[in-house]
Amino acid sequence: MKSGIRHIVVAGALTLAAVTACPVPAVHAQGFLDFLFQPPPRWTPRYDEQWDFGRPPGGPRYGGPGYYERRDPYEPQFSVTSPKYRSYTPDMPKRVSLDKVCHFKLASDAGTVPVSAESSFAAACAVAPTLTLRVLPQVGAALNDYYSGHPKFLWVQDLAVDDKARAAMAALALIDRYGLDPADYRVAMPAAAKRGNADGNDDNKEANKAARLKAMMRFELTLSAKVLTYVLDATRGRVDPDRMSDYYDLARKQVDLAAALDAIAKTQDVVKYLDSRNPDNPQFRALVAALAKARAAAPKETITIPPRTFIRPGESDPALPQVITAIKQSGSAAFKEQHAKTLAAYNGGNAYRNKLVAVVRDFQREKRLNPDGVIGPNTILAMQQATPAQRIKKLQLAMERMRWLPRHLGKRFVLLNEPAFLVTYVNGDGKPLTMRAIVGKPNNQTYFFTDTIESVEYNPYWNVPRSIVINEMLPHLYNDPYYLDQLGYEVTNARGQRVSSADVDWGAYARKQISVDVRQPPGPRNALGRLKIEFPNRHAIYMHDTPEKQLFKHQRLAFSHGCVRLEQPRVMAAALLGKPVSYIDQQIATGNNFSQQVGGNIPVYLAYFTAWPDSDGMVHYYDDVYGRDQHLAEALEKTEAVRKAGRQQAGPALFRPGAMAEPTTVT
Numbered sequence: 212m213k214s215g216i217r218h219i220v221v222a223g224a225l226t227l228a229a230v231t232a233c234p235v236p237a238v239h240a241q242g243f244l245d246f247l248f249q250p251p252p253r254w255t256p257r258y259d260e261q262w263d264f265g266r267p268p269g270g271p272r273y274g275g276p277g278y279y280e281r282r283d284p285y286e287p288q289f290s291v292t293s294p295k296y297r298s299y300t301p302d303m304p305k306r307v308s309l310d311k312v313c314h315f316k317l318a319s320d321a322g323t324v325p326v327s328a329e330s331s332f333a334a335a336c337a338v339a340p341t342l343t344l345r346v347l348p349q350v351g352a353a354l355n356d357y358y359s360g361h362p363k364f365l366w367v368q369d370l371a372v373d374d375k376a377r378a379a380m381a382a383l384a385l386i387d388r389y390g391l392d393p394a395d396y397r398v399a400m401p402a403a404a405k406r407g408n409a410d411g412n413d414d415n416k417e418a419n420k421a422a423r424l425k426a427m428m429r430f431e432l433t434l435s436a437k438v439l440t441y442v443l444d445a446t447r448g449r450v451d452p453d454r455m456s457d458y459y460d461l462a463r464k465q466v467d468l469a470a471a472l473d474a475i476a477k478t479q480d481v482v483k484y485l486d487s488r489n490p491d492n493p494q495f496r497a498l499v500a501a502l503a504k505a506r507a508a509a510p511k512e513t514i515t516i517p518p519r520t521f522i523r524p525g526e527s528d529p530a531l532p533q534v535i536t537a538i539k540q541s542g543s544a545a546f547k548e549q550h551a552k553t554l555a556a557y558n559g560g561n562a563y564r565n566k567l568v569a570v571v572r573d574f575q576r577e578k579r580l581n582p583d584g585v586i587g588p589n590t591i592l593a594m595q596q597a598t599p600a601q602r603i604k605k606l607q608l609a610m611e612r613m614r615w616l617p618r619h620l621g622k623r624f625v626l627l628n629e630p631a632f633l634v635t636y637v638n639g640d641g642k643p644l645t646m647r648a649i650v651g652k653p654n655n656q657t658y659f660f661t662d663t664i665e666s667v668e669y670n671p672y673w674n675v676p677r678s679i680v681i682n683e684m685l686p687h688l689y690n691d692p693y694y695l696d697q698l699g700y701e702v703t704n705a706r707g708q709r710v711s712s713a714d715v716d717w718g719a720y721a722r723k724q725i726s727v728d729v730r731q732p733p734g735p736r737n738a739l740g741r742l743k744i745e746f747p748n749r750h751a752i753y754m755h756d757t758p759e760k761q762l763f764k765h766q767r768l769a770f771s772h773g774c775v776r777l778e779q780p781r782v783m784a785a786a787l788l789g790k791p792v793s794y795i796d797q798q799i800a801t802g803n804n805f806s807q808q809v810g811g812n813i814p815v816y817l818a819y820f821t822a823w824p825d826s827d828g829m830v831h832y833y834d835d836v837y838g839r840d841q842h843l844a845e846a847l848e849k850t851e852a853v854r855k856a857g858r859q860q861a862g863p864a865l866f867r868p869g870a871m872a873e874p875t876t877v878t
Contacts, residue, residue: 289685289721291678293654294457299450299846304857307351309342309432312358331370332363335428338421344432345857350439353468354432365476366434367427372400375481376434382482383441388499389489390610391444395854396437401426438475438485439468445488448614450846452659458837460660460750461615490613492620497824498613502606509599514540516594522586524568527561534586535567537594538574543829546577580766589766592834605822605832608843616661616816625664625787625815627754627775628823629657630833632768634754634777635826636786643826644786649757649768649776656837657773657817662746664813666806667784669798670733671743675700676751679772680729681721688717695729699736703728733804741799742780744787745806746815756780769836775817787813 313336344351366376383396446466452459478484489495514537522528535557539547547554550573553566563586571590572582578593595601620626620637627634629650636644651657675684687694692713695702702712705726719725731737740756750773757776762768770776777783781795787809788794798807819839824830835841 289681289718291681293656293678296456296458296842297454299455299842299849301846301850301853302347302449302451303853304345304347305351306343306345307348307354309344309351309354309358311355312336312342312432313340313362314359331367331424331427335424335431336362337424339425339428342428342432344436346436347440347443349466349468350436350443353439353472354435357435357469357472358432361473361476364427364431365472366431370423370427372430376430379434379438379481379485382485383437386441388503389445390498390502390607391441391449392851394858395444395851396441398430398434398437401430435472439471441485442466442468442471442488444614445485446614446618448611449850450611450843452612452615452843455842455846458656458658460658460748490616490618492613492618493828494620494824495610495613497828497830498606498609498822500828501822501824501830502603502610505599505602505606508540509603514598516591520586520591521588522563524584525564528563529561531561531563531567531586532559534591534594535570537591537598538570540598541594542574543577546573549573602822602832604844605840606830608840608847609820609822611843611847612818612820615659616818617814620816621814623811623813625813627657627815627817628833629659629817629819630821630836631823631831634775634783636783638786644783645826646783647763647768647778648754649762649770650836651771651773652769653837655772657771657775658750658752659817659819660748660750661814661816662748664744664746664787664809664815666745666808667788667795668743668745668804668806669795670741670802670804671737671739671755672733672804673731673738674751675729675731676772684729685717685721688712699732699734701730701732703730733802740776740780742784742795744777744780744784744809752817754780754783767834767836 344354346354366373366379380398380400383398384393386393386396443466447464451463452461453463475481475484514533516533516537517530520528520530520534522531522534535554539554542550550570553570557567568584571586572584574593575582575584575590578590580589580593623636623638625634625636627648627650632648632650634646634648638644684695691697693711695712700712702710702715704710704715715727716725720727733741736758738757740758743753743755745753752774754775754777759770759776762770762776763778781792781799785792785795788807798805819837821833821835821840822830823833
């Protein structure tokens with residue numbers, strides 16, 4: 212007995228050492244006790260001599276003297292993990308030396324030669340030759356780049372703040388209407404701008420003139436830096452989504468800031484230019500309008516509905532007054548107009564019946580809930596999400612996300628809004644096609660990315676993702692090596708040859724030591740249904756049909772492994788191809804597997820908006836199904852924190868006098 216226990220302990224120690232010493236990327240071994248005390252080994256025929264893990268040195272082989280031994284003794288279980296959310300690192304402002312601003316060098320046919328600078332700008336450089344600002348590094352680089360080639364003031368005329376500067380500052384002070392923080396772009400009016408020419412002797416006049424030149428140069432570069440920061444924020448957003456999680460796959464936009472300053476120098480309407488840096492589409496404009504309305508409607512007091520409130524029709528509850536007040540705040544204008552008399556006549560009583568039940572049912576319909584009249588968790592959540600404070604937050608986050616997408620979404624595009632479980636196809640000025648969609652579960656989230664619709668595949672094969680094979684099929688294969696064969700799946704090796712699932716070393720597959728493809732042939736049980744809409748991407752996500760039509764009866768449609776299941780896939784395919792639905796039916800009826808290209812270069816946006824307008828411009832608010840609002844809000848808070856700290860560290864002295872590497876050339 213003691214000897215047997217000793218062998219178990221020794222074997223366990225060796226096993227633990229092996230697992231610890233040889234970690235496998237992207238997979239995790241099961242617990243140590245499960246590792247030791249799993250079901251009895253499965254015996255398979257083997258005709259080669261291999262070291263037997265479970266056999267003590269010199270001991271008999273498993274299965275006696277025959278040719279049977281366990282294929283992979285104590286085979287560990289594996290899993291492929293989904294992306295995680297990371298602690299966000301914001302863009303960091305840094306103190307940048309603007310040492311090229313006062314180097315007036317331009318290229319000519321004769322080579323690089325000094326050129327004349329505007330006299331006031333040159334004079335300002337003479338009294339403040341070396342300057343520093345605390346800015347984003349790309350902003351500092353743009354200032355050096357632009358002013359070294361354009362040595363003149365943009366915002367100053369006759370050593371005074373000009374009208375263009377005043378217009379830009381006024382526009383930046385109102386930039387919160389676009390979901391941005393005006394404090395990030397605020398510039399103080401220079402004190403010297405408030406004084407005329409100083410009286411006094413020549414020495415005083417020269418000293419005052421030098422101070423004025425320094426103040427104007429400080430103001431000029433500070434305002435340019437703030438404007439460029441705004442251009443960055445309005446064009447690409449303040450947050451880089453790919454830093455938050457691998458669930459985002461959005462290349463950050465490149466912004467030519469020197470070209471932006473050049474455009475500002477040439478424009479006659481700087482306010483119009485600044486506005487133009489924001490997304491240019493009806494959806495963004497609807498969000499802007501909704502934000503203004505939400506702020507105007509925001510009450511001074513908040514409404515708190517007690518936890519676990521649950522009121523059925525005919526019951527009485529002291530929380531009913533808070534519920535009705537919340538409905539008044541969160542219902543749409545059309546809803547409040549429809550029930551104006553009932554809401555006005557309500558006297559704050561606790562009895563929930565008759566007309567109040569009708570009000571709640573219509574509210575539930577508007578929020579796409581089951582209109583049963585029961586005031587429960589889902590109805591209360593809809594009220595809380597639609598309060599002015601929550602609306603404002605969701606609208607600001609939606610505007611930030613809009614900046615990650617192209618400024619123009621296009622005349623034709625497909626957009627999936629994951630929290631709404633809705634897919635919309637926009638085709639010019641025609642009525643958009645909208646349908647419900649199933650998206651990934653919270654632990655298998657649908658990614659946020661953009662691509663281009665490529666083709667419609669009829670009677671598709673389902674190429675099973677590696678994560679599904681490992682996470683969901685391997686446990687079955689360990690118990691029954693013929694599991695995939697019995698379900699009709701096709702398994703091919705690295706040479707493209709069909710093999711039995713029993714002939715595959717699935718442990719080696721999980722460790723990425725061999726390559727195996729698993730696919731499900733077309734048919735009524737195929738996971739993709741009868742068609743799929745492809746936009747090839749590295750996440751293996753596409754839109755498709757599904758045999759599980761009953762899932763669309765649910766309100767919350769987060770059931771998939773990340774792909775998008777369409778409620779009416781044939782209608783969507785027909786719209787993309789410009790064909791009638793009967794044409795799609797005919798192609799499917801052939802039973803053949805083939806693809807048809809979709810023309811027109813139609814972009815597809817798999818996006819995440821908890822506030823989003825419908826085709827009529829009415830903004831709806833949705834549950835944060837993946838918790839991404841909180842992660843984005845935290846990223847924005849960190850961004851604001853480092854910017855605020857940068858403003859405080861900068862202080863009043865933004866310039867540091869000092870010697871330059873080369874003298875400033877002024878002619």
